[in-house]
Amino acid sequence: xxxxxxxxxxxxxxxxxxxxxxxxxxxxxxxxxxxxxxxxxxxxxxxxxxxxxxxxxxxxxxx
Numbered sequence: 001x002x003x004x005x006x007x008x009x010x011x012x013x014x015x016x017x018x019x020x021x022x023x024x025x026x027x028x029x030x031x032x033x034x035x036x037x038x039x040x041x042x043x044x045x046x047x048x049x050x051x052x053x054x055x056x057x058x059x060x061x062x063x
Contacts, residue, residue, distance in 0.1 A: 019038075023031050043049055 015038075019034070022034065026034070
């Protein structure tokens with residue numbers, strides 16, 4: 001994997017860790033709102049629909 005790919009994976013892991021930590025201090029509705037907003041921002045930056053790619057029913061199941 002390229003250095004850039006490794007950086008992307010490392011950043012994704014930091015985001016996952018931050019979301020896991022934030023989840024403990026939020027209600028389910030607050031947490032879902034954060035996830036929706038985050039998915040929208042990722043889509044805006046990457047031009048990819050991250051929410052559908054990583055939905056539990058997708059082939060990737062990475063959510």
